[in-house]
Amino acid sequence: MDNHDLEKEEEMDDHMMSSLETPLRADAFDLSDDEKIAIIEGHFREIMHTLGLDLTDDSLKGTPHRVAKMYVKETFSGLHPDNKPIPRRFENKYKYDKMLVERDITVYSSCEHHFVPIIGKAHVAYIPNEHVIGLSKLNRIVHYYARRPQVQERMTMQIADALKQALRTENVAVLIEADHLCVMSRGVNDVSSSTITAEYSGLFEQENYRAEFLGHIRSSKH
Ligand SMILES: Nc1nc2c(ncn2[C@@H]2O[C@H](COP(=O)(O)OP(=O)(O)OP(=O)(O)O)[C@@H](O)[C@H]2O)c(=O)[nH]1
Ligand SMILES: [Zn+2]
Numbered sequence: 001m002d003n004h005d006l007e008k009e010e011e012m013d014d015h016m017m018s019s020l021e022t023p024l025r026a027d028a029f030d031l032s033d034d035e036k037i038a039i040i041e042g043h044f045r046e047i048m049h050t051l052g053l054d055l056t057d058d059s060l061k062g063t064p065h066r067v068a069k070m071y072v073k074e075t076f077s078g079l080h081p082d083n084k085p086i087p088r089r090f091e092n093k094y095k096y097d098k099m100l101v102e103r104d105i106t107v108y109s110s111c112e113h114h115f116v117p118i119i120g121k122a123h124v125a126y127i128p129n130e131h132v133i134g135l136s137k138l139n140r141i142v143h144y145y146a147r148r149p150q151v152q153e154r155m156t157m158q159i160a161d162a163l164k165q166a167l168r169t170e171n172v173a174v175l176i177e178a179d180h181l182c183v184m185s186r187g188v189n190d191v192s193s194s195t196i197t198a199e200y201s202g203l204f205e206q207e208n209y210r211a212e213f214l215g216h217i218r219s220s221k222h
Helices: 003-017 033-050 063-075 133-145 152-167 205-216
Strands: 102-111 116-128 172-180 193-202
Touching: 003 133, 033 063, 033 152, 102 133, 102 152, 102 172, 102 205, 116 133, 116 152, 116 205, 152 172, 172 205
Parallel strands: none
Antiparallel strands: 102 116, 116 172, 172 193
């Protein structure tokens, strides 16, 4: 078993043990992506048929397959641990010991209660110990956890947890501000409210670090 496999196995263990995890069936990964697409396509065709849509129509007939492929390969691709980014850790040679903030990371997720979009921004920060990771990996970690049926609170904590693991530090902050289409476009139909969630650990539990983080994400861009 090489290092990569070992890391994957450790992450699978974390995946099974963590109470933050998205509730998945034990046999969640028994089917291949193609098998899942074929099954979802059939069910989605049934939904459209039940709604009364004519599936022989040129524009509609490809929709069951399009939706199934989009669910498995895009919208919900973050359900599969094979798609989890494994950032390479670099030694913090320059001994940078201040805060690094990656702000305005685009979040496209889906509400697990209604399967409609959650759209927003994530701001993440860490204070390194021995290791740093590539900046883009911060965005990739956010995207991975967004591409699942989610509640915003759990997504926030999953991202914080993944950052702690990747960076080998507790000094992590995550703040997500998002619009829930299930609140905006149906139900209570409120287009002006939005939802903010945050997770702070390590040094970020201290008021001064938290204030610096919030100051950075509210400051003008350049
Ligand atoms: N805590 C939390 N709740 C969410 C999130 N996304 C959606 N919800 C809420 O989940 C709840 C689902 O409750 P239900 O009462 O079963 O759903 P519903 O009958 O469609 O409710 P309404 O949206 O009020 O019409 C709603 O209040 C949603 O606003 C989230 O990220 N976090
Ligand atoms: Zn919802």
